[in-house]
Amino acid sequence: MNPTRERNSVRPAGWLRRRRRAVIPVVAVAVGLTAAGAAIAVAARHSDQRPALTSATTSAPASEAASAFQPAPAPVSTDLGSGVTLPWPAQGQAAVEVEGLGSLGTNGEQKPVPIASVTKVMTALVVLADHPLDGDDQGPMITVDAKAASEASDPEQSTVRVAAGQRFSEHDLLEMMLIPSGNNIARLLARWDAGNEHAFVAKMNDAARRLGMTDTTYTGASGYEESTKSTAVDQLKLARKAITDPVFDRIVAMPTATVPGLRSRLFNTNTLLGADGVVGMKTGSSTPAGGALMWAARQSDADGKTHLVLGVVLQQRQGSTSNDDLRAVLANSRTLIQGVAQAVASMH
Numbered sequence: 522m523n524p525t526r527e528r529n530s531v532r533p534a535g536w537l538r539r540r541r542r543a544v545i546p547v548v549a550v551a552v553g554l555t556a557a558g559a560a561i562a563v564a565a566r567h568s569d570q571r572p573a574l575t576s577a578t579t580s581a582p583a584s585e586a587a588s589a590f591q592p593a594p595a596p597v598s599t600d601l602g603s604g605v606t607l608p609w610p611a612q613g614q615a616a617v618e619v620e621g622l623g624s625l626g627t628n629g630e631q632k633p634v635p636i637a638s639v640t641k642v643m644t645a646l647v648v649l650a651d652h653p654l655d656g657d658d659q660g661p662m663i664t665v666d667a668k669a670a671s672e673a674s675d676p677e678q679s680t681v682r683v684a685a686g687q688r689f690s691e692h693d694l695l696e697m698m699l700i701p702s703g704n705n706i707a708r709l710l711a712r713w714d715a716g717n718e719h720a721f722v723a724k725m726n727d728a729a730r731r732l733g734m735t736d737t738t739y740t741g742a743s744g745y746e747e748s749t750k751s752t753a754v755d756q757l758k759l760a761r762k763a764i765t766d767p768v769f770d771r772i773v774a775m776p777t778a779t780v781p782g783l784r785s786r787l788f789n790t791n792t793l794l795g796a797d798g799v800v801g802m803k804t805g806s807s808t809p810a811g812g813a814l815m816w817a818a819r820q821s822d823a824d825g826k827t828h829l830v831l832g833v834v835l836q837q838r839q840g841s842t843s844n845d846d847l848r849a850v851l852a853n854s855r856t857l858i859q860g861v862a863q864a865v866a867s868m869h
Contacts, residue, residue, distance in 0.1 A: 608860040610853040613836030616753040617861055620829040622868060633736050633750035634836050637805030638702045639813045640744030642763050645695055647724050648710050652691055654768045660691030663713050672705035678745060680705045693780045699772050700787045704743035711742035718742055732758050747809040753833040760815050760831045773801035793851055797858045804847060812837035812850025818858055820865045830861055
């Protein structure tokens with residue numbers, strides 16, 4: 522069933538009036554997604570990917586930096602004009618905006634749904650708000666506790682294999698959480714930051730409220746819980762904030778990473794990186810959530826000016842496994858990203 526399509530249509534002063542006579546056709550092209558076997562591993566029932574190998578964590582929480590979660594300015598809604606279409610996914614929900622040009626609209630009913638490991642974007646931002654990193658700063662060393670080590674062998678979750686007592690920097694743990702999507706690492710960071718996951722989740726929900734994410738509820742740090750729900754529109758607000766943190770921005774742009782102490786290289790679950798201007802963000806997949814993707818791309822307009830494009834696609838399903846759903850969201854998002862690139866390339 523295809524959900525009702527929704528669009529924003531407030532016409533801004535400026536570029537649209539100058540282009541009144543133009544029609545910008547955007548053709549939805551069926552794109553086959555070639556996924557590297559190492560990059561998309563076999564997904565378990567509630568995971569983004571098969572476990573990667575090794576990680577670590579320690580102690581004391583810092584005071585919360587409330588000002589870090591003030592809402593970023595909302596984009597100006599734009600009307601792309603008559604005849605303009607985008608290749609929105611035929612299922613689920615989505616939202617896209619272009620920096621400097623505004624919203625390209627939404628698709629599907631914007632109702633709260635499970636978002637799986639896209640949750641880890643908020644986890645990372647809360648950790649970075651409490652424990653900021655500058656430049657190449659690796660942050661404090663953190664010791665892996667017994668819980669994180671025991672969870673690493675859970676076959677139903679995406680984890681990074683770690684042993685109790687191992688020590689890793691804050692930056693290394695953020696890489697383990699965001700690149701291969703380690704659930705056990707997300708929960709480890711939550712305990713380190715706030716003492717326990719319950720207290721950390723309260724910080725996540727406070728941050729969501731400050732960002733105006735009124736249809737979002739976090740119930741865990743990893744996204745494993747079906748009860749963590751949001752909308753594409755709300756997650757787009759978070760994406761707008763997340764991309765401004767240079768450490769987060771740098772990590773989610775990494776296709777792979779090598780962390781000292783791990784037995785294996787980390788591979789990013791977002792296999793769109795490097796194609797069609799895609800520069801980062803986060804995947805998610807589970808039985809309740811289907812496939813989910815928050816993405817960022819840099820695309821040029823007709824005058825050669827580069828714009829940051831942000832998008833969120835949720836509830837994509839194909840086949841019978843979470844790995845199938847992950848492939849579906851990557852393929853459908855790539856088609857959307859290519860359509861958006863064609864539209865942006867026609868704009869002044």
